[in-house]
Amino acid sequence: MRSKLFVPCTRPELFAKALDSAADGICLDLEDAVSEARKDEARDCVRQLLAGVDAAADGKTLIVRVNAMDTPHFERDVAAVAMPGVHLVNLPKPESPAHVQAAAEAIERAERTHGVTTPIGLLLNIETPSALRMASQLALAHPRVKGLQLGLGDLFEPLGIARRAPEAIQQAMFAVRIAAGEAGVYAYDSAFADIRDAEGFRAEAKLARNLGFLGKTCIHPSQVAIANEVFRPTDDEIAHACKVVEAAREADAKGIGAYVVDGKMIDIPFVLRARAIVESARGLGLLPG
Structure with a gap:
């Protein structure tokens, strides 16, 4: 909202x-x-x-x-x-x-x-x-x-x-x-x-x-x-969040706890934020379901 x-x-x-x-x-x-x-x-x-x-x-x-x-x-x-x-x-x-x-x-x-x-x-x-x-x-x-x-x-x-x-x-x-x-x-x-x-x-x-x-x-x-x-997530935020979510899947499969996306160190708090941005973008019709 x-x-x-x-x-x-x-x-x-x-x-x-x-x-x-x-x-x-x-x-x-x-x-x-x-x-x-x-x-x-x-x-x-x-x-x-x-x-x-x-x-x-x-x-x-x-x-x-x-x-x-x-x-x-x-x-x-x-x-x-x-x-x-x-x-x-x-x-x-x-x-x-x-x-x-x-x-x-x-x-x-x-x-x-x-x-x-x-x-x-x-x-x-x-x-x-x-x-x-x-x-x-x-x-x-x-x-x-x-x-x-x-x-x-x-x-x-x-x-x-x-x-x-x-x-x-x-x-x-x-x-x-x-x-x-x-x-x-x-x-x-x-x-x-x-x-x-x-x-x-x-x-x-x-x-x-x-x-x-x-x-x-x-x-x-x-x-x-x-x-x-x-309050709409920007295109850059959505693109980065999608990368983080995908990287998190790969890291989980390999048992890796922290990793780098776009030159930034990523761990759980950043993944949670990325997932929230992706969910918001989907709710606004900015990403496919």
């Missing part, structure tokens, strides 16, 4: 456009994009979409961002959206492993009600100081957790940290990526609010990619193509 496009749930006229877009995933937002007075309306719009065939047939990763657990909306959100076709529930501001476990239990109850047979995963927002400190504990709290998503605006603004400060961004990204790595889940990058600054979006996406993030959140369709380009 190189790109994930946010769609306000009170804008059902945008649903079809988002599903037809080049985004790998769409995130139907019940939280920040919906005013208090329109929460019920937003849930109804999501229910109507999920009851149709478009969302299930589209092939995109379908995510719903619910309201935080300390709001009166969380239980009703989950009960409304834990339906067939939803891949992930995006949980804002988890405060503890117990919060994550309680969210997973709420999703499981709703799944039974709606006859969901494929478990819905959790994408946890890391957007508070406490969540950043305990990010690995949150990620390890339940098997439903599939990824950690960095929320730089919510994390930085209350602390007076400049949203565009590169040293702060890099430290927060690194901390989330290492926590995700400890838990064996993916790290996903934050939204970028300045829609007009395409190069700023691109630079932040490149930093995230270099730190091992899976993709970047998009708040406008114009950002999708940039995210897809940045």
